[in-house]
Amino acid sequence: MLTRGVWRDHTAFFSGSLIPFLAVVHPPVSRLGEQLTPFVMDRLYNSVVQPPSMSKGAKMTLPKIASSQITPKHIYQTRRRFLKTAGLAASAAFLAACGVPTQTQSPRPTAPSTAAPDIARSDELGNQANSYQEITHYNNFYEFTTDKEKVAELAASFATEPWKIEVGGLVENPMTFDLDALRRLGREERVTRLRCVEAWSMVIPWEGFPLNRLLKQVAPLSSAKFVRFQSIYDPDRLPGQKSPWYEWPYIEGLRLDEAMHDLSFMATGLYGEALPPQNGAPVRLVVPWKYGFKNLKSIVRIDLVTEAPTSLWMAAAPKEYGFYANVNPEVSHPRWSQRSERRIGELKRRQTLPFNGYGEQVASLYQGMDLQKNF
Amino acid sequence: MKRPSFSAIQIIAHVGAWLPLIILLWDASQNQLGVNPIQDMTLRSGKTALVLLLLSLAATPAAMLGFRKALKIRRALGLYAFGYALIHLFIYVGLDYGFDLHLLWLELTEKRYVIAGFTAWLLMVPLVLTSTRGWQRRLGRRWKTLHRLAYISGIAATVHFVWLVKSDVRTPLAFAGILLLLLSARLPTIRKRLTLRRRLGAQYSKPCQKEGESEIEPGVQLANSQTVP
The missing domain is CATH 3.90.420.10 (Oxidoreductase, molybdopterin-binding domain)
Structure with missing residues (x-):
């Protein structure tokens, strides 16, 4: 029983620290992880922070292609706002599935419709x-x-x-x-x-x-x-x-x-x-x-x-x-x-x-x- | 061998320790982490780690006051505290700083709250590694001495919190006060009084308290019955 007790504590602890790791690092585990992984991986290869102007890819001295150049714009923008979009989509789907009227949670609820692009x-x-x-x-x-x-x-x-x-x-x-x-x-x-x-x-x-x-x-x-x-x-x-x-x-x-x-x-x-x-x-x-x-x-x-x-x-x-x-x-x-x-x-x-x-x-x-x- | 059984307090401890993480992941999936989600995740995991660490440090004083079952969850609480501290550290290093070792090094060498927090985490590593019964046996009396690092870790973690806030230090100071109380219970004079009071109380109310039974693991009990300087 004593051995079991010890085993239990450690199992709970290890799964307690590993599961969130997996959730964040391993893409299929969660939506969040899916969105975070590219950034984390990107940072592993690119440990120096680039100034914003460099990240646009125009004046890069390194032979690296900026994500904005290879990623379709809508995905790129989705990444920029990943938590919002993912979260809104998820909550909208959840609410719809439960038959609850979906709240209008537009990112700019009161911004005028005539707003410039x-x-x-x-x-x-x-x-x-x-x-x-x-x-x-x-x-x-x-x-x-x-x-x-x-x-x-x-x-x-x-x-x-x-x-x-x-x-x-x-x-x-x-x-x-x-x-x-x-x-x-x-x-x-x-x-x-x-x-x-x-x-x-x-x-x-x-x-x-x-x-x-x-x-x-x-x-x-x-x-x-x-x-x-x-x-x-x-x-x-x-x-x-x-x-x-x-x-x-x-x-x-x-x-x-x-x-x-x-x-x-x-x-x-x-x-x-x-x-x-x-x-x-x-x-x-x-x-x-x-x-x-x-x-x-x-x-x-x-x-x-x-x-x-x-x-x-x-x-x-x-x-x-x-x-x-x-x-x-x-x-x-x-x-x-x-x-x-x-x-x-x-x-x-x-x-x-x-x-x-x-x-x-x-x-x-x-x-x-x-x-x-x-x- | 007996089937593994959980007592009520163990269930409460394990479920309670998992809840903050479940709520955190749920909120993340529901976009409930607010406008600055990484900061929210950092703060929440850090606070949970600190609360669990203080709870594990509260187990021994609780036992002195007669609530000996607290000793059954002391190790689990400590391990969970480390688990949350690890998540906290991972969010900071991986998500916040994107494993940017250069920036992280500058943070670690310049920001006193980072130094305090990292120290608190680092001190917990040997405690986690030697938290098994095997290590308890192998280290004998030294195990107890080693595990007093938890006190220093708790102090470092609380200082980390105090140094973190802008101006209104009420919450961190409340944590510091609780920690001070818990640590002072280890002072020999206070410890003796608490234990004496409990023993006297036990004589009158429960003369046959099953204190020596397998509620506590031998190693822990041995360690626990020694006087803490």
Whole structure:
């Protein structure tokens, strides 16, 4: 009996660790495994991460054919979104089989049907934009919850009308912008990459206006050196603000020349629609060459100031988060590698690009600065 | 030879240990892993491994308090903990990093939480290899000493968790608190008190407790009756 007892424990344990191995590695065992294997095998042969531009196959120095060239496009795209498509198909089949009405779970449920084809929803490097579903259901919005996948649900009833943004400080014309005034600042589409400090990234088709358009209206004084942004503070409506771990409200800052740069953007829309609350409605910042946490949401106040503001994250963990927070694969973070990132929807990691790939436009802002120190 | 039989607690332990994996695979097949599925799989397997490791470390204190059946599942819980840690490691190395040894090496040499987590896993390897009765016999008293590595592994795994979170460390600290409690039960003074209380209690309630019966395997019992420094 004793021998049996020992045998039982070990059998259970070995099957416990082997079965998932098989499930993931051996194709016929599961749908998931089927989709994962090509990637895993690919990585075994190709242990160096290729920059995104190389993976397109155009400028490859190695005699290797990119998967995009030999794989039919629909399969290639299926791989990109393998979990979604496989999962949707599986759940649809399951629901249909059970006679339950299938939910409409289109990746972009509210994206307009007149939306331009994918080619219009790519960034300048040719990266396809993430789906509306992905962008609106994976949000770091600690004012609601620290659970990225629960923000959408909690934010659903968050009313953003009426809304006011007060712009003041060291300016000639302090102004208050309501939603109409914000609309009058224009609405253009910008498909930009968002790189979270947690080493994941997305490509997002924002709509909005360049921040400098707003700043020019208030006319910063020559003494103004920095811009301080403040998010809404309302613990009754934002349960996360009752958390004692952070000093609310959410504060962020930019140097004035960064804020005046054309890439600094105020987003009021997404995929041609109004910005949903979980993404920072009615207006949020988008500074694509910096880590995602710089892009504060639901802005209520903007001040021009002389000193660099202390952001919420700088106050919470000064060793981990600096004022600049430029995407920089060379500056390590205690937890997340900044050398590579996972583009949501993809399995392969991508090499992280300096300034998130916007170096040509913004590197000159930091000439002569030690970016290891000014992280 | 007797037919293999499972007691209730063994069934609970084995079924309970399998459940998280079954749920994980089910969720994967149903696309319920969320927008960032690899991260979700990593976090879930890691947390299960840690919970199982703490449960296996709780078996001895539970026995001290009189729940001697806990010793029957101690090894299984430890093995399952290693199994989940292995899955966790495999997801990280294979799925997350695609076996990119260069990037992984940089992670291992730079990120303190990776070092802690890998240490926790590594320390479990000799314990798994020597978890059979044969090895228990062969190592004798040294087996007990060797298997105290589980304490260090538990500490490393908890530290791994604490270092992983961004700012709100309540959950990892709760784990750390439980671990501290479990480890302090091994301190001789506390251990003596717990055992004494149980013995006294047993005298009054169950004078003929069948303590010495084959509930525990000889090796384990021998090891267990020694005082832990």
